[in-house]
Amino acid sequence: MYTVIEQAVQARLVASAPQMECVPATLRYDREEPFAVQMAFPAPATLEGSEVSWTFSRELLAAGVDTAAGVGDVRVRPYGFDRTVLEFHAPEGIAMVHVRTSELRRFLERAQDMVPDGREHLFLDLDHNLAELLRDAC
Template sequence: MSTVIEQSVEARLVAAAPRMPNIPATLRYDRNDPFAVRMTFPAPATLEGVEVCWTFSRELLTTGMREPGGLGDVRVRPYGYDRTVLEFHAPEGTAVVHVRSGELRRFLRATGELVPAGAEHLHLALDHELAELMGGTGTC
């Protein structure tokens, strides 16, 4: 059984320009880092022209689909019938994207089958986390 779930999603960038095309993004969940979800945007979809990865809690994504959640760099809230808004705040500015809620629900269902909510502590890779804290580098 795989310990990683990856799912491609289409995100619509909300911008001042008229209708922006959908941009690809990848959601990733790793059983060895059970509290975190990663959302990666490819280089062509970013202002800097480099791949950008945001890491935030699975709980934030789950909560944000029902009600506004998040106070920091990542905020999530429901929007209409089948959209969820994700806001990514950085010193360079804020990116706001809409993702179909159905895609997020499917992703969260798969993560819940891999690691049920409330059982994350049973899957912590403490050696890996300690190595990162002590100066190792982490990647998305």
């Protein structure tokens, strides 16, 4: 059985100019981190010139395709009939991307098939995580 889902999506970068640039992005879900999703942008699509990855809650993404969600570094909200806006807030500024809502829903369905909502705790390895936290404590 697969433990990781990766799905390529086309993200439209919202800039101050009216033109919206398409950039490739990858959504990732790992059963070993059942509460989180990642969205990665390749080096050519970033200001730093290196891949940038944002990690945020799966619950935030699921809520944001239907209604505005999030108050922190990542915010998600519907935009029109078929788009969802993801906002990434950093000290350098705000990046906003539009993604087709259908692509996000397909990704969330695949994650749901792997780890059903409300069952995430069953996939946590708490003993391993605690050992990792304490390994350098001595």
